[in-house]
Amino acid sequence: MNDGSLTRTLERDWVRWSLIAWGLIALYYVISRWTGIHFLQLGDTDDNMRLMQVRAWLGGQGWYDLRQYRMNPPLGFDMHWSRIVDLPLAGLIVLLRPFVGVREAEMLACGIAPLLPLSIVILGLGATVRRLIDPRAWPVAIGLLIVCPATMPMFMPERIDHHGWQLAMLSLTVAGLCDPRAARGGAIVGLASAVSLAIGLEMLPYAAMAGVILALRWVWDRTEAQRLSVYALSLGGGCAIGYALFASYANSVLRCDALTPVWLSVMVVGGALLFAMAWANPANRWVRLALALAAGGVVVVGFALVFPQCLGRPEQVSPELAKTWLNNVREAKPIYEHPFRTAFVIAVLPMIGVLGAMLATWRARGTARGGLWAPVLLFVAFAALMLLWQIRAGPAAQMLSVPGSAALIWLLVPMTLRSRSSVVRVLGTAGVVILASGSFTGPVMTPLDLRWTGLNLRYTPPDRPTKRVQVVDRAGARCPTMTALSPLDRIPAQIVFTFVDLGPRLITLTHHSAIAGPYHRNGDAILDVQHAFSGTPENFRATARRHGATLLLVCPNLSESTIYRVRSPNGFYAQLAHRKTFDWLEPIDLPRGSPLRLWRIKPE
Known part of the structure; x- marks a missing residue:
């Protein structure tokens, strides 16, 4: 195959080859982690509870009944999740159990299911770098994703909880933000946000930031009205459908920790206001800014007046439980409160991604591609800043750093390869890849640094x-x-x-x-x-x-x-x-x- 045909293949058949790459990656992880799959090594408490939720549903428990009756029996307690993530896991179990039995079906399903959203992430990031960098750049995105030390564990066999699926929706969000087709981009961002919110509220800040970016984009350029209006309809309508199909009986009350009537109201009202703004679409930029600020004020003030109980922690736990448990959860602490060996590994790649996105945005200024880079830069920078709130933002921040890191590699590697010095061509190229990918953090990381399990409390006495x-x-x-x-x-x-x-x-x-x-x-x-x-x-x-x-x-x-x-x-x-x-x-x-x-x- 000559260079021309290879280039055409990379450009034309990128979806097929991306899925082939995903299949090979998935096969590798299943084989390498077969012992854990065989012994059902669900390392996180949430993964275990997810399987119990699926077992209960397949055992006859109602679709909208997410009460776990084997915890605190006989009454049990209500989970704040939805059944969206249960669907692929349950589907695999039902598909496999006639052939291998129930135990083996659960074992295989727990090994395979977490790898499914990885395919969406690969396609979402591939679409993003193709639009922002070059149609042939998607293999670089795959390579960078694989070396993200906080992101990839969310897709490993046995990691069956919702994290991988929400990261998948986030990858579609960033792809939608830089989609040159306004209507399609708005729909992707709106629907991805709605699905993520129906799964859980962990990505609510990202969904809110995506809406802010689209609104600012419209304020700057009124031709973005179509993107904003389609986004608004997709977000409001998608959340309404998600609530109707997946909200449990327990989530039909005014709770603050899930897509209940509280957050459904916010999304529907917010979507309606954004749609009205885009429909009016005044010619004056300052008027558009005033409308956007007014809409934001209506949502914030209305939320505070109508749902004052949700102004504090969404979990609404007692002060004692917050003190003895929730305030001590390690993944909920900001990155600067963690040991250097953990913080360094988490933060390096997002910082590189932000720098790369800034450079790429600057180089593309005044061009159509610059208009696509700007919203991605804002989104990537926001994701990195989220680490100052909670270190649990690490997987998302690292995943969203891929476009910026890929831009650095795409810019610098050709420079080193064109050098007359063989040392620069070899060592320089390797150095660029190692630095831009954050791979130099590998020696600092230990397997125990990036666990996100259970109470995450540990007391270390000062002696030994x-x-x-x-x-x-x-x-x-x-x-x-x-x-x-x-x-x-x-x-x-x-x-x-x-x-x-x-x-x-x-x-x-x-x-x-x-x-x-x-x-x-x-x-x-x-x-x-x-x-x-x-x-x-x-x-x-x-x-x-x-x-x-x-x-x-x-x-x-x-x-x-x-x-x-x-x-x-x-x-x-x-x-x-x-x-x-x-x-x-x-x-x-x-x-x-x-x-x-x-x-x-x-x-x-």
Whole structure:
């Protein structure tokens, strides 16, 4: 194949070749992580709860009933999610179980499902760099995406929760922002935002910023009215459809943590105002700016007046639970509160992406491509700044850095390749790629730096901190395994009193029920568990009796247990950890070498 035919292939058949690349990447990850797939190593509490949600639906639970009845039974508690992400997972299970059985079908579905949104991300970023850089630049985007250390774990086998799908919608959003076809671009941004909001509110700031960018684009250039009007209709209509199809019974009330009537009202009213502005489309730029500011003021003031309960934290947890749990979640802390080895790995690629987007926008000024780069630059810079709010913005910020990084490579690599010096051609090219991709951060990163799981609380005593962290990490790796928990199925199904972080994994791998999981709508049960382990033995026994718990399961040195020992050195768990016995606790033998300890709670 000569250079001309290769160029035409890259330009014409990019979708087909992108999907082939995705297939090869997916195959590699499935093979390389087969052990984890086989043992259903759902490392995050949300992944375990997602599977339980799918099991309940396939087992006959109603479409709009997202209550988890095996957590805090018999009443259970309502999840704030929707069933959008359940659909591909359930579809794979239903498709595979006639051939391999239920267990293997779940195993394979959990391995394959997270890789599906990766195909959308590859196509979204490919479309973006083709429009902004060159029609042949999409392979560079794929290569850069693969080396994003915070983004790619969201698509790994067993990562079945919503993060990958919301990143996929975000990749479509940035593609829509730079779409030269106004109507199509507006529809893509509006629908992608609506789907993301129907999945969950994690990407609400990005959806809001996309709307602001489109409004500013219209203020600057009134010919963008069509893009803005189509976006407004797609956003408002898409959210309305998403609410009608996917909002649970529990989300039909004025809650602040999901697409409830609260945020549905905001999106519909906001979309209506944007559509009215675009329809009026005054010729004077200052009038357009005044209309945009007025529309924003109406939405903000109206929200504050109509939904004052949502001006604080959307989770609406008690001050005590916020203090003991939510305020300490590591992924919800800003990047500057994290260790350098974590912050450096997360922040470098977004910074490179912003610099690359700035350079590309400057070089393209005065051209049609410059008008496409400007909204992307604003969006990429916003994503990077989100790290100053919460480090959980890292996966999105790194993914959105790809266009800017690709622009740097596309600009600088031809310069090094044209050099007369072989050293510059080889080492210079390699250096450009390593620097622009952020790959030089690799030696700084360790596998434990980028976990986004459970309560994410860890206490490190000032003496011998490294050894203590190793002990905690070892317990966190051993206790939630199938090998450790499956022996519990030899005991008749009961309600087990265990750590909050261990609850979702327990109900996923065994037939037992648990008291609490790390979910804010389960806040009262979380506090009950915390008080029981931190308080007196008598309080623990009374709490267990109130919840109907007949078994006690602990994992010594799990991060959550360390917190109880430190906060309450004389509390029930601290006494238990020091091998104190109680006549109302009967030890139950587990297989030799088990990291768990189990007792039967005797009735009074």
